[in-house]
Amino acid sequence: MARTAAKPKSKIGETDNQFVPRQWVIERNARETHDTFTITLRPRDGKIGCNFACGQFNMLYLFGTGEVPISISGDPSRPERLIHTIRAVGTVTQAMARLKTGDIIGVRGPFGIGWPVEEASGYDLVIIAGGIGLAPLRPVIYQALQKRSDFGRVVLLYGSRTPDDLLYRRELEKWRARLDVEVLVTVDRALSDWRGNVGVVTKLIAKAGFDPLHAIAMVCGPEIMMRFTATELLARGVPKENVYLSMERNMRCGIGLCGHCQMGPTFICKSGPVYRYDYIKDMLTRREI
Amino acid sequence: METLEPLLAEHPFFKGLEPHHIRLLVGCASNVRYNPGEFLFREGEEANKFFVIRYGKVSVEVYQPQKGPITIQTLGEGDVLGWSWLVSPYQWRFDARAMELTRAIALDGKCLRGKCEDDHGLGYELLKRFAGMIADRLEATRVQLLDIYGTHCGKTKK
Numbered sequence: 433m434a435r436t437a438a439k440p441k442s443k444i445g446e447t448d449n450q451f452v453p454r455q456w457v458i459e460r461n462a463r464e465t466h467d468t469f470t471i472t473l474r475p476r477d478g479k480i481g482c483n484f485a486c487g488q489f490n491m492l493y494l495f496g497t498g499e500v501p502i503s504i505s506g507d508p509s510r511p512e513r514l515i516h517t518i519r520a521v522g523t524v525t526q527a528m529a530r531l532k533t534g535d536i537i538g539v540r541g542p543f544g545i546g547w548p549v550e551e552a553s554g555y556d557l558v559i560i561a562g563g564i565g566l567a568p569l570r571p572v573i574y575q576a577l578q579k580r581s582d583f584g585r586v587v588l589l590y591g592s593r594t595p596d597d598l599l600y601r602r603e604l605e606k607w608r609a610r611l612d613v614e615v616l617v618t619v620d621r622a623l624s625d626w627r628g629n630v631g632v633v634t635k636l637i638a639k640a641g642f643d644p645l646h647a648i649a650m651v652c653g654p655e656i657m658m659r660f661t662a663t664e665l666l667a668r669g670v671p672k673e674n675v676y677l678s679m680e681r682n683m684r685c686g687i688g689l690c691g692h693c694q695m696g697p698t699f700i701c702k703s704g705p706v707y708r709y710d711y712i713k714d715m716l717t718r719r720e721i
Numbered sequence: 722m723e724t725l726e727p728l729l730a731e732h733p734f735f736k737g738l739e740p741h742h743i744r745l746l747v748g749c750a751s752n753v754r755y756n757p758g759e760f761l762f763r764e765g766e767e768a769n770k771f772f773v774i775r776y777g778k779v780s781v782e783v784y785q786p787q788k789g790p791i792t793i794q795t796l797g798e799g800d801v802l803g804w805s806w807l808v809s810p811y812q813w814r815f816d817a818r819a820m821e822l823t824r825a826i827a828l829d830g831k832c833l834r835g836k837c838e839d840d841h842g843l844g845y846e847l848l849k850r851f852a853g854m855i856a857d858r859l860e861a862t863r864v865q866l867l868d869i870y871g872t873h874c875g876k877t878k879k
Contacts, residue, residue, distance in 0.1 A: 624780070
């Protein structure tokens with residue numbers, strides 16, 4: 433069944449009008465990989481930041497160029513700063529990659545329904561990310577580590593194209609060094625100087641230590657990767673109602689009015705981007721959607 | 722004397738095999754150990770065994786001139802390595818190299834092929850297992866070939 437939208441803790445717009453962007457200042461623009469960068473923002477007006485739930489997204493507006501939906505990848509317990517990891521693939525995001533400290537950007541949001549982190553309390557938490565899909569899941573990792581005792585085993589499985597495409601490398605190493613988190617990383621291709629795993633991320637599922645019957649899985653990545661991952665999770669015995677996927681479509685308005693991000697009977701910006709697998713399973717294989 | 726029988730019987734790949742089939746396998750099995758960097762087999766060599774990895778990590782590689790070896794897959798504890806012993810002309814198509822100290826059970830392919838000819842029941846059971854493994858690897862390879870994390874796969878480019 434569809435999950436209902438949680439009431440936002442606060443609005444970040446200067447008015448209640450969700451179409452009006454609030455101005456934020458670029459505090460830092462750091463390169464992650466050859467085509468991906470992370471911007472850190474602080475509110476220009478110096479007022480309260482942005483309370484968001486893990487998995488929600490903002491509409492980032494580069495004035496004069498365009499607006500893009502980008503997941504929030506920062507720490508939810510630090511709302512004074514907004515952090516977004518962006519892949520430079522089109523006109524707007526390529527222009528954003530050139531932003532410098534002090535530049536201004538417009539932000540609307542946060543929008544959508546995020547990951548069921550509170551519902552996962554008491555369960556093994558299995559986080560599976562592919563490529564830039566790690567960005568919307570990083571807030572979950574932050575939260576899980578801050579409230580580590582709330583969960584059973586915490587497992588992060590991460591797949592990337594090559595070792596050079598891995599996001600948040602230092603953090604990955606830090607998380608892997610912990611004794612209470614299992615971190616498995618794989619890449620699709622590598623030269624022989626790579627000492628880690630090579631193969632698809634779905635192959636890590638069988639190797640990870642978690643109790644499938646008492647696990648909640650949160651999956652984000654390309655849609656093909658999520659389909660195969662969900663199949664593999666079910667094969668291992670994870671109930672389909674415990675698998676969550678984050679969907680991506682052409683989000684525009686962010687509030688379920690324009691219809692650009694319609695998927696079947698839902699608008700992803702409003703009913704998603706995070707869905708329970710059993711709710712969207714049939715839609716994933718329907719080509720017209 | 723301790724034999725490899727319990728190790729093979731407990732391995733998921735051989736799960737469900739009749740005890741007498743396990744005993745036939747044990748007759749073709751030996752314990753092996755490879756140091757880091759050591760090759761388990763090399764492309765073009767006769768494929769006369771397969772491995773059940775007990776410990777360690779192995780990379781399956783292909784050598785590309787001017788670029789060096791490219792890793793196409795890594796296998797670890799519990800994985801089964803090698804199926805060229807089963808398919809004529811019984812030649813390895815890739816290199817396999819230990820990335821770290823690796824211990825495995827090596828099963829002699831020539832010996833097994835002979836036993837499978839004598840006992841078609843064993844042959845069928847092994848083929849079922851290897852067909853599953855090959856299908857699994859084929860599916861994974863297809864997903865790898867899709868290059869799903871590449872920029873051309875992005876749905877929206879803004």
